[in-house]
Structure formats: structure tokens, C-alpha cells
Amino acid sequence: MDRCEAVLRELNLYPIWIRRNRPDSIAGNALRAEADSESTMPVVAKERLPDAALPVLANATSGKSSVGTEISSSAPGSLLDKLNWPELKQQVHDCNACKLRAGCTQTVFGVGDESADWLFIGEGPGADEDVMGEPFVGQAGKLLDNMLLAIKLKRGNNVYIANIVKCRPPGNRTPTAEEIAACLPYLRRQIELIRPKLIVALGKIASNALLGRETSLASLRGKLHDYHGIPMMVTYHPAYLLRSPTEKAKVWHDLCLAKNTMKEASNMT
Ligand code: URA
Numbered sequence: 001m002d003r004c005e006a007v008l009r010e011l012n013l014y015p016i017w018i019r020r021n022r023p024d025s026i027a028g029n030a031l032r033a034e035a036d037s038e039s040t041m042p043v044v045a046k047e048r049l050p051d052a053a054l055p056v057l058a059n060a061t062s063g064k065s066s067v068g069t070e071i072s073s074s075a076p077g078s079l080l081d082k083l084n085w086p087e088l089k090q091q092v093h094d095c096n097a098c099k100l101r102a103g104c105t106q107t108v109f110g111v112g113d114e115s116a117d118w119l120f121i122g123e124g125p126g127a128d129e130d131v132m133g134e135p136f137v138g139q140a141g142k143l144l145d146n147m148l149l150a151i152k153l154k155r156g157n158n159v160y161i162a163n164i165v166k167c168r169p170p171g172n173r174t175p176t177a178e179e180i181a182a183c184l185p186y187l188r189r190q191i192e193l194i195r196p197k198l199i200v201a202l203g204k205i206a207s208n209a210l211l212g213r214e215t216s217l218a219s220l221r222g223k224l225h226d227y228h229g230i231p232m233m234v235t236y237h238p239a240y241l242l243r244s245p246t247e248k249a250k251v252w253h254d255l256c257l258a259k260n261t262m263k264e265a266s267n268m269t
Helices: 003-010 024-031 077-082 085-093 127-132 139-150 177-194 204-211 238-243 245-268
Strands: 062-064 070-072 118-122 159-163 198-202 225-227 230-235
Touching (some): 077 177, 118 139, 118 177, 118 204, 127 139, 139 245, 159 177, 198 204, 198 245, 204 230
């Protein structure tokens, strides 16, 4: 068995198969724009996120949290920064900060261990997630579960999974910059509450949203980035891998780097 096959078996992804005439809707919105063909080997390079990249809620209406705190979604993110888990969940549930809420079934907050070391972040709910109210429960979610398994992780067990936007964009389109800006403060507060040791951004949209700049996934892979003091890595979105299974070997490299980074981070504490 060659190395590539061994890696893919470990990822539970072998043999490689490609279904012909696959409907686009299955793979969701992350299928586009990730086909960076160059392969990057892990190199550790730290970057600081400029404060200007910090989002504030935009285009928002006003909401009331369950504890009676009046919170305007057009207010600076600092108001959200005081919320605890139940308050934050309620705030997301009640959110109407952008047009997405009107077109989806429910908000999809996030799932998992609320003090996890590992935080995986996708783009936004698809059709299955919209129905179930949980991130990554469709085909892409099954692949994500296998990716986790490959590095001996399990959903909910020291792992938290969230998305950049909490509402399904219609037709699984990519969320707009305004929709991302409106939703990102919620994720930012989730991250503050979880305090993960490592963030793994899944796909270009999540990576760019967190880093606050437009960069190809290929140029971001294989390096350690910095999200407000938390180490962050990027890899391909599982939905993209469903379409381009030959890219799965690169994910193995990324997951190995993630595992090693976590080992080092855990040794330091
Ligand atoms: N794709 C995502 O980015 N997130 C999900 O929750 C499901 C599919």
C-alpha cells in the first residue's frame, strides 16, 4: 500500500470514488473557489490580526435577550462581549440583523463541548443543518466526522463546531460580506467563551472571514495563523472535498499539523 493510500484509508476515505452528475445542492456552497492546486507543506508563520478586522454588528435591528438586557445589533460588539452562553444563544435565536433570517427555518448556533480545546469553523448552514438546527449534519458533516476520527477526535468530545453565519443562505449561496459582518460578532463571543487552544477554519470563506482579508486557501494552508491570540489553521472545506476527493491527501497534512500544534499547545499548559 503506498503512502497516499494509507493516508486515505486512515481518513476512512478510500477507495476514492466520484459520483457522476452529482447535484450541486448536496455539496453546498463551499464548493467554489477552493481549487487552489498548489500543495503547501507545513510552515509555522505567525500573523497578527489588525484590530481593524474586528467586526461590529451591522445593518441590524434591535433585540431583547432572555435576561432582559436590551441589545441593539447595531451596537458595538462590546455589548455582546458580556453575554454568557444562555444569553448569547438567545440573542442569536432572536437575531434579525440581516436578510438571511427571513429565508431560513431556524438559526444554527453551534454544537459541542463548550470548553473544547478544538474549534472547527465552517461557512454556514446548508439544507440539512437548516432543518436539524445543528452544524455539519449532512454529507459534508459525515466527512467532517471522518476527518475528526482520523486524528482521534469526536464531535462533542473536546470539540466544538460552529459556522461563520448562523442562518442558511438561500440556495446555499456564499454569504455576502454584509451578512458575514453582521454575524461574526456572535462567533467571536462564542470563541471567547470556549477559549479553544486551536481553531481550524474549514474552507476559504471561513478562513478569510476570520483573518479579515481576501487570500487564497492555498496560500493560507500549512501555516499557523493567529486569531486574537488563538492559534488558527486552515484546511479545505469538507463539501469541497466531496467534489474534489483527490485533495483529501492535503487535508491529511493539515490535520497532522493541527494535531502537532495541539500537542505543543497542551505541553505548554
Ligand atoms: N457547510 C458548512 O459550512 N457548515 C455546515 O454546517 C454545513 C455545511
